[in-house]
Amino acid sequence: MLEIKGLKVDLEEEEKSILKGVDLTVEAGKVHAIMGPNGSGKSTLSYVLSGKDGYEVTGGGATLEGEDVLEMEPEERAAAGLFLAFQYPVEIPGVGNMTFLRTALNAQRKARGEEEMSATDFLKMVREKAKSLKIDADMLKRPVNVGFSGGEKKRNEILQMAVLEPKMCILDETDSGLDVDAMKLVAQGVNALRDQGRGFLVITHYQRLLDHIKPDVVHIMADGRIVKTGGPDLALEVENNGYADILAEVA
């Protein structure tokens, strides 16, 4: 599904090297987790994959189902099936949540040569999906993320994911700012999509989220590289002993 090979990335403005050769392959239907200390490059990886400005790829590459994603515009990546659940979802005053979702869905469909969804069908579909994430009609009516609590913003990200049905989902610290109940809701949303053969890359600091979204593979990232890869147990090891032991071991 997603194949990252030797990816090297600099910060454009500071000429600072952030990713120093990342290798990672996420297969369809699998959940890969990336853990790692602050500043290891986890969020940079998610931004580079989704096409945010300000980064320069200096080596390596990334493909989604064989297509070079780094060559695409952000909207083309989305239409190709890539989705980033933001660590800090952006508030957009004046743009209604429903308008936003419908514009996004239909733009993606159009880009893929599919028929646009009618307003009625769309409304029905969104209401259904919103219900399972406990997102009420009022939240759907409000401007995108404006006045949403931290938990509401993250649930809104998962709703977008459920509506857009991407092939490959990157979750950037989706657990930050969530209480236990909200985390369960988010995890349920993710698990529902996982069953349909989608790939997941879950970036997190804590084992907690991985109790609810069981990963197939866990990677430890440090200083711009994947330094260790293992099964779900690796996450438990981090939880119990911190990163220091692992980093010492690979150093």
Add this chain to the structure above:
Amino acid sequence: MALDDRRHSLTEERLSSMTVPDVGCTAEARQAALARLRSMGLPQGRDEYWKFTKPDTLVQPDAPKAALFVDDEAPLFDNVDRLKIVFVDGVYSPELSDPFELEGVQVDRLEDVCCTDDHWAEDLYGVLEARGQTPVARPLAALNTAYAGDGVTIRVTGQPSKPINLIYTHKSETSDVFLHHVVRVESGAEATILETGPAAARFNKCMEIEIADGGALHHIRAQGRDHERRAVTHMFARLGEESTFKSFTLTANGVLTRNECVVELTGDNAVAHVAGACVGDGDFHHDDTVFITHDAVNCESRQVFKKVLRNGATGVFQGKILVQPGAQKTDGYQISQSLLLDGDSEFLAKPELEIYADDVACSHGSTSGAIDEEALFYLRARGVPNAIATDLLTLAFLAEAVEEIESEALRDDINTRLEAWLERRRG
């Protein structure tokens, strides 16, 4: 004070080619306006309120030519049941207009306002304009009062079932048009007046509005898409106790537009909202000059102006709130913002507050900025193409001004039109 030579000759040069029309019984008011104008002289670029907008093409004797614009869109408010009053290049067209029959409203053509009938508008024509000349001179409005050849008087006595739409069509490339309307909303009455269309190559319009105690007037205007047209418009509104005046203007295109709005809140608890949204591209200069005077207790005023500018377009905002002594509990709000879509465009803002009462809340703000990159990336990351995402954010930026329109149906119409314009521009 005598005018300097240049201003004097400029003024006389303009007036020499014009004749004061004999329209209805406004002769006295016209002579008074002419005298006012001669004492002020026509505006020049060095005048305090004309520093940001060059008055030359509005002042020169002949109107610069403006190519006709082929508008293939359905007319704005086409689906709204309304009383249509049509002017073609500034001349009322009975054929294209609806009969002046609407319960709760008395409409007359300016030329039918006759002294012998003791017409109500006699006491207003030129009166509010004259009041609005201090403390800031508005010579082009006096010019209008003196020379306006046509217009209507609208007296609202009840709650008319539909809006009155003044429709201004532009058929001649050189038309130089003056229109003058007088509106009086009687106590407890309420109406909506719509104005649509470009009107002329050069359009000078003046509207005097008196709202009696408890009356309400909603005014929604769209200035037409003709690229080369010029317009200078004045609204002079005087509000009585518990009365409401809400005005919204949409502008796209036009090489030069100067919209002045002068509001006097003279009765306690009156409310005045003046808003504008404009979308300018290229050779486009748009100026909102607003002066709101609070002269009564517990009145509210809002000024909300939003401008989207690109390809070298210029936006100007000069907005003032004057709170007179004794106008306690004044609630005044003013915001003017521009969204600059590139580095070539320019926004010039001059917010002013002048307060002579001590128990008031007045706030003002002015900002100029580009598209929010974070928001743009968020939209694109969800699959919304760059151009559509930019338009969505542009509409979002304009929303605060458009939301000043109370009627949902009319607001939707304006929004739909804005969306279509943006979409068309994307090609």
